[in-house]
Amino acid sequence: MLLTKTLTSSTFKLALIGIAAFGLIASAIFLYVYFAAASYVRGGSDRAIRSEYLLLSNAYERSGRDGTIELIRQRMADRTLADHIYILADSSRAILAGNLRQWPAAVASSSGWTEFRVTGSPEFTRPPLVRGLLLTFPGGDRLLVGRDIADLESFTATIWTAAASAVALMFAVAVAASILVTHRTVGRIEQINATSRAIMLSGPDKRIPLRGSHDEWDRVAENLNLMLDRIETLMGEVKQVSDNVAHDLRTPLTRMRGRLEKAYHSQRSAENDQSLIGDTITDLDAVLRIFSSITRIAQIEAQARKGGFRNVNLVEIAGEVVELYDAAAEQNGTHLSLSGDREVLVTGDRDLLFDAIANLVDNAIKHGRPGGKVIVTSEYVDGSPVISIADDGPGIPADQHEHVFKRFYRLEQSRYASGNGLGLSLVAAVTRLHGARIEMLDNSPGLRFRLWFSASGLRLK
DSSP: HHHHHHHHHHHHHHHHHHHHHHHHHHHHHHHHHHHHHHHHHHHHHHHHHHHHHHHHHHHHHHHHHHHHHHHHHHHHHHHTTTTEEOOOOOOOOOOOESSSSSOOOOOOOEEEEEEOOOSSOOSSSOOEEEEEEEOTTTTOOOOEEEEEEEHHHHHHHHHHHHHHHHHHHHHHHHHHHHHHHHHHHHHHHHHHHHHHHHHHHHHOOOOOOHHHHHHHHHHHHHHHOOOHHHHHHHHHHHHHHHHHHHHHHHHHHHHHHHHHHHHHHHOOOOOHHHHHHHHHHHHHHHHHHHHHHHHHHHHHHHTTTTGGOOEHHHHHHHHHHHHHHHHHHHHHHHHEEEESSSOEEEEEHHHHHHHHHHHHHHHHHSOOOOOEEEEEEEEEEEEEEEEEEOSOOOOOGGGTTTTHHHTTTTSSSSSSSOOOSSSHHHHHHHHHHOEEEEEEEEEEEEEEEEOOOOGGOOOOO
C-alpha cells in the first residue's frame, strides 16, 4: 500500500518530470559528443582519402595510365596503407590495377564520394566497408581511391552504445533514487497522518515519532509536537478558565437567587426591596465586569487596538495612575510615590497602558504590606523605556511567576477574596500587544514588576 502511495504521490511525479528534463539534456549532450567524435574521426579518414586521390589523379595527368598503374603498385606495397583501396579500371570497368579483382557493383556514379561494402574478394578476411572518391578521366578510365572505414564504423557504434547505456543507466539510477527518496518522504508523511488520525480519535496526547536523524523531517515533527504541546496546554487552560468562570459566576448568581427567593417568601417592604435591588445590582455589576474584562483581553490579544498607537509619555500616564490611586493608598496606610525621568516616550495605546499600570498599582496596594510603600518609576535603562511598580509586601513565590498571568488564576485558591484574577491577564495582553517584556523581580522584601519597551519601536515626531 505504501508503494502504491509512493508511485502515485505528487513528489514522485515531480521527480519523474525532473528526471525527464535532465534526461533530455543529458541525451542531447551525449548525442553531441557522439556526432562530434564521429565527425572528427570521419574527417581524418576523408583527409587521408583525399590526399591519396589527389596524388593518383595528378600522376594520371602527368604520366598517363602506365604511370598511374606503377604508382598504385607502389602504394599497395606500402604497409602503412594496408587499409586503403585502389582501383584503376578502363571504360568497360575491367580492372587495370588495384587491390580489388572487380569493379564494385554498388559503385555506379562517375565521380564524387561513395560508400560500398566489398564482397567476394579473397584479399580481405572480412568484407570491409569502404568510403572513397571516384574520378572518371576523359578517356573513360576510372579511378577509385578509398579506405576501409570498418574500424570507424565500429568506433562510432561503440560510442553510440556507450552513450545509450549511460543514458539508460542514468535513468534507471534516477528512477530508483526517486522511488527511494519518495518512499521515505511518503513514509514520514504517513507517520504524521497516522498521528493526526489518532489525535482526532483519542485526543491530543499522541506525538509524532522522531527517527533521530535530525533532518528536516525530524525538525518538522519536533515543531508539530511542540505545537501539540501548546494546544494541549491551551486546552487545559481553557478548561481551567471555564471552571473558574463557572465558580466566579456561581457565587454572585447564587447570592442573587437566594435574596430573590427570600424576598419571594417574605412580605413586601420598601426598605428591604431597596436593599435587595442594590445588592442585586452590585452582584450583576461584578458579573458584567468579568465578561467585560474577558472581552477586552480577547480584543487586545487579537491586536484590534493597534490603530490607536501614538507617541505617549509613560511619566504622564504613571502620574495619572498615582493620582487616581492616591486616596486608596492613603486609606490602606500605603505610601504611593512616583520617581524616575521627566519624560519616557513609547509608541502605544494610551488607555491600554493606563489600564495595565493601574492594575499593577492596584495589586501592589491591595497585596502589599499595610503601611508599606509602593513606588512607580519611569526611566530609560540602557536606552530602553522601562516602567516599574515595586512594593514591600510578601511578594509572589518564584514557582508561581508563570501562572499569575493566566486568566482567573489566584494565589488565594479559595476564591473568596475580592477580585476575579483577570488583572494580570490584562497586563500580559497589553504588554504583548506593545511588543514589551514583563520582568518580575524580588524587591527584598516585596515584588517589583518591570515592563520593558522596545526603543526601536519609538517614532519621534
